[in-house]
Amino acid sequence: MLNNKVSKAVRLAIAFGAVSTAAFSASSFAAEEKDGVEKVERIQVTGSRIKRTDLETSSPVTVMTAEEIKLSGFTRVEDILNQLPQIEAAESSFLANGATGTATVDLRGLGSNRTLVLINGRRMQAGSITSQVADINQIPSSLIKRVDVLTGGAAAVYGADAVAGVVNFVMDDQFEGISLNVGTSGYQHNNDNKYIQGLMDEKGFEYDTGSTGIDGKSYSIDFTVGGGFDGSKGHAVGYVTYNRQTELLQGSRDYSSCALNGAGQSCGGSGTTPNPFFDIYPVVDGEVDYKQNFYGYLDPNGTGFREDDGYRYNYAPVNHFLRPNERFTLGTFIDYEINETFRPYLEFSFMHNRTAGQIAESGTFYNEEILFDYNNPLLSDAQKQQLQGLFSQDGTDQFVAYIGKRNVEGGPRSDNLEHSSYRILTGMEGELSDNWSYDVSYNYSATTSSSVYKNDLLSPKIAPRVGAVGTECDEADGCLYYNVFELGGVTPEQAAQLAGVGTQTGLVTQVIYSGYISGEFDWTLPTASLPIGAVFGVERREQDYERVSDTVYEEGQLLGQGGPSPSLYGAIDVNEVYGELQIPVLDELNVSAAARWSDYSTTGSDTTYSIGVDYTLADTYKFRTSFAKVVRAPNVGELFAAQSIGLWSGADGCAGDPTAADAADRPAYSASQCANAGVNDSQYGSIGESPAGQYNQLSGGNPALQPEEGETLTIGLVASPFENFNFSVDYFKIEIEKVIGTVGAERILNNCAETGDEFFCNNITRSPSGSLWLGQAGFVTNLSDNIGGRTWEGIDATAAYSMDLENASLKFDINGYYSMKKEVEPILGDSTLAYDCAGNINTDCFASPKWRHTANVNYIRDDWRVGAKWRYYGGIDYDGTADASLIENGGIGSYSFIDLSGSYSINEHVTFTGGMNNIFDKEPPMVGNTIASNANTVAGFYDTLGRFIHMSVNLKF
Structure with missing residues (x-):
């Protein structure tokens, strides 16, 4: 039999390590019987590189098994992980505007850049030219054996970025046989939301009603083959997968068929409409008079202008709710034992992914101040007379105008995104002695990607084609005027001359040289029976990042981009030395420690460490605690990105008319407060709100950044008080200083208005009209720096119980997360600016319930099983001021989603799921446009499209 202590440790680890479905698979540990003696295999688990026989760890690990993944029906890995209460939605297929085309993981809501993603314990590369973090699209869901989520800092074991923790995809590299899995899925919803239908009726917007049928369909084919060769000395696994996701537009759901305004109480929309809008100011004595202005659009019933009466364009229906996607992956895992001291291995994977983010038509978007005179050939006589009368001008005078015209004649914009990634890992491992082994590897991974932005309007072409002073448009040479001064005057041919394409391409590479030895010393402490285990290793990582923008992107010529998208080049190298110790002090008490020294080419050297203790009481209760110092080094984008004008979503508290009858239309701040924020007396009361809730900011990289530093603490209890039942409760606290981030453009505005502090006010630049969105002369400077702090506290709780029935079994489990604190300090040490996102939602806080859980019940009998899952999201408070609907409703109420699934095996070869x-x-x-990430929702977090129906068949031989 196994050593009694080892047996107990294994039993406890199995009970305590898993949470979501109950246990590790049998292949997680092994005991080979030879000559009547069982040989215990040393294995390595997530959170340590020490190979031991006992699986013990002082850090909590959540496990999602292959069976749970299969029963979820999802083939997109981000959808699979978003079921875990510890994960917040990050980049997913439910984002369109500004989407990177990647899928990312955000553990604890601390950001994807603070979540380290591994494959078989080794880190992944950056996912694309627009993302600095791993793209989990690269991982074939059909070959995942399990997903280990290690919560708490792990920088000493795995290196920088593991601040929130680690997500380790353990692949089935020992698969035996041939497997073909074919699946399909789709969404169904009944469009019967009377609230938003009423809002659309008020605006005269069209929308669909009744059942949608099955839409948003997905199709997948996964083929895997594996087995031993050369007398079982070697083993090889190969796989090929294909997945196709069809698109869904926001118009397919009534609750997303119009864009809610910031208050969430009416269908908003864009002031850039098919009918041209104008913000016009007279030129007096050669200077623009910003005290006088006219804001309105072409009169549908006449030949002049009509003052703005709230007419807006419903841009929502043509936007993607769910992006189309086509993904192909292939790969192999090969290992071969030449002898016990030399076992070479190879991992290879390749992925090609294509997607497109479609959003509403482009437009002129009030991008620039254009100078006109009254000799303009496009102005009608009625329009000339109207403006001259309004501004007391004559035919020799001039005026300036910002023009907003939606390019409905040219069709929607589309960002076509492609990614090709490959990863080659080769190395060797073997036994140095009975107690010590080694592992040396070389890991090269690369991602090439491109962004081709189509059907956007080019800013340099606008002014000549609207007859601006000092420009020429010679119709004899084929130049067509863009006839914005006539209702319906713009033709598709005119629009085509303004359309352009912007292209970005790039290459991201990562090279890792790694080597370590792992084993046990020949001696033990006098008080313990198990020896001391250790790991000693070295690692070098080389990361190169290149994003090349064409001239169109570099110069910000595309009007729908909000500003330039410059090229980006950078490289980071790091050399590291690390070690781990696991010390059995007593048979029931273990102490573990790890340390890592890192030397970065960009920020210098740093040291991280961790220490953990676990104590087992009566073979039933296990107490564990760990403490770690963690770091996150700034990435290439944070260091080297060019500073440029872009957009932020929110509200300008100085916009609005103080005399308006509706309080929602008045400025949030007084004239004196807005004077702090750069608004003069003539501007106050005449600054318009951005209809789309988007304003300008100057953002970019900072080469002087230093690593973030943090400390993590976990304290937990895991127990199996009686047979077939186990539970765990773990408290964690994560504190981070020198946080790389920005104060936030809206927070800068608000704090300037309220306090007059120069630290904030010096970062606000108003345009001559006082606007922060008309043109690009007005903006908020919002650059990255090591200025912030984060304090996260919470509790993870799990439980599992199984019972045997007659010829069947019944299993229950629950995985819950209670968020106690998510405190953000925009400026470390300034408590007046600190805010807590736990249980709150606003422009600064993601939707974060205090309590969230998933609970499963599964009935398993012979060749079939049925299960039900309850996914619960607690209520969330709203402490903002813009979303009146959330204020009235007291925030977002609690949500429950119920899932049903089942599988049936016809025989040992065919299984239906x-x-x-x-x-x-x-x-x-539903939330207003200051909160929504897409389609009036927190997209990808809550179930976004209604029912999800899935089915698949697996053939295995």
């Missing part, structure tokens, strides 16, 4: 998620077709909570 199917199910329905969100069986009651519950809609996601």
